[in-house]
Amino acid sequence: MKKSRITGVGHYLPPNIVTNEDLSQMMDTSHDWIVERTGIEERRWFRPGVDTVTNMAAKASRVAIERAGIHAKEIDFIVFATITPDYFVPGNGVLVQRELGLQLVGALDVRNACSGFIYALSVADQFVKTGMYKCVLVIGAEIQSSALDKRTEGRSSAVIFADGAGAAIVQAVEPNSPGILSTHLHADGDYAEELYVKDPGSSREERLSAQLIESGSFHMKMNGSAVFKHAVEKFQEVIHEALEHNGKSPGEIDLLVPHQANLRISKFIQQTLALPDDKVFNNIMYYGNTTAATIPMALSEAWEQGKLHPGDLVCLAAFGSGFSWASALLNW
Numbered sequence: 301m302k303k304s305r306i307t308g309v310g311h312y313l314p315p316n317i318v319t320n321e322d323l324s325q326m327m328d329t330s331h332d333w334i335v336e337r338t339g340i341e342e343r344r345w346f347r348p349g350v351d352t353v354t355n356m357a358a359k360a361s362r363v364a365i366e367r368a369g370i371h372a373k374e375i376d377f378i379v380f381a382t383i384t385p386d387y388f389v390p391g392n393g394v395l396v397q398r399e400l401g402l403q404l405v406g407a408l409d410v411r412n413a414c415s416g417f418i419y420a421l422s423v424a425d426q427f428v429k430t431g432m433y434k435c436v437l438v439i440g441a442e443i444q445s446s447a448l449d450k451r452t453e454g455r456s457s458a459v460i461f462a463d464g465a466g467a468a469i470v471q472a473v474e475p476n477s478p479g480i481l482s483t484h485l486h487a488d489g490d491y492a493e494e495l496y497v498k499d500p501g502s503s504r505e506e507r508l509s510a511q512l513i514e515s516g517s518f519h520m521k522m523n524g525s526a527v528f529k530h531a532v533e534k535f536q537e538v539i540h541e542a543l544e545h546n547g548k549s550p551g552e553i554d555l556l557v558p559h560q561a562n563l564r565i566s567k568f569i570q571q572t573l574a575l576p577d578d579k580v581f582n583n584i585m586y587y588g589n590t591t592a593a594t595i596p597m598a599l600s601e602a603w604e605q606g607k608l609h610p611g612d613l614v615c616l617a618a619f620g621s622g623f624s625w626a627s628a629l630l631n632w
């Protein structure tokens with residue numbers, strides 16, 4: 301049986317920086333409130349008519365392909381994690397496939413929100429391990445800013461979510477090489493409505509109507525304190541699950557890359573695992589929460605900053621809408 305390994309990572313951020321000061325011109329909020337509650341100082345919002353989820357993902361993918369030292373034509377499958385696809389149908393996998401000129405490889409979309417990248421990585425890992433594919437492109441990319449309610453009514457989520465794209469190349473390697481050790485996926489649908497975008501849903505007479513738009517039901521809705529409480533609990537559980545499964549302890553982690561949900565959540569997890577600052581990677585301060593894109597974006601930045609060395613024990617963990625949560629333990 302083969303093992304799978306991340307051999308290249310890349311990311312792309314739209315250049316349009318939106319500061320907390322900019323947000324306070326749109327809604328009743330302040331730089332200090334946002335920094336204190338979330339750690340976010342600025343984020344990127346896409347440029348309508350220029351950036352799309354597809355073209356941002358393609359840019360991130362090209363960087364990952366180059367860093368993996370492969371030719372794009374070696375990719376034999378695509379897994380695309382996003383909850384903000386360019387079209388309602390088809391999904392974003394086929395769109396990035398077209399953009400990268402990879403016709404006729406299979407393309408799968410994953411809709412597990414903030415856990416989406418780890419779910420997608422797990423799918424790639426299973427396909428590679430069983431020998432079905434040798435080189436999988438795994439993407440997390442989002443444009444969240446167009447779904448935010450930018451009035452005071454929507455401020456608790458409008459200050460958090462943002463746009464960006466990240467990608468990873470997952471390749472088959474020999475079983476004794478460094479690579480993905482295990483992935484752990486969980487969900488609890490009892491909490492589906494605690495963090496969700498209700499419309500345009502299909503179970504109504506008309507998917508879109510003036511009344512529905514007026515009701516604002518297409519905006520992201522979040523019960524912030526319920527999300528916070530469950531996130532701190534499940535992040536810890538799923539990280540310990542990954543470590544125990546592989547006979548490792550928290551002290552052996554070289555780099556923890558948590559989903560960038562909220563800096564307070566990351567700091568809390570860091571504290572409970574007793575990890576020093578240099579063993580936890582955070583960049584939410586500059587980019588906000590880009591849902592499925594945070595982990596590949598963070599991996600790409602960590603790699604650029606020389607924080608990932610061959611063989612390092614790296615733990616990825618995420619929590620989000622669903623609720624769903626997941627972890628992956630790997631040797632870089």
Ligand SMILES: CC(C)(COP(=O)(O)OP(=O)(O)OC[C@H]1O[C@@H](n2cnc3c(N)ncnc32)[C@H](O)[C@@H]1OP(=O)(O)O)[C@@H](O)C(=O)NCCC(=O)NCCS
Nearest residue numbers: 329330333337414455456459524525527528561562619620
């Ligand atoms: C959203 C979150 C930052 C709100 O922080 P909080 O300390 O729980 O704040 P509350 O929701 O209790 O609101 C406290 C007050 O701040 C106000 N408030 C909410 N958002 C605000 C904003 N952006 N600016 C200023 N005030 C705000 C509330 O209206 C409330 O006012 P009130 O006391 O007069 O009613 C926090 O709940 C959180 O971080 N949750 C997790 C979110 C997350 O990680 N999401 C991503 C999941 S993948």
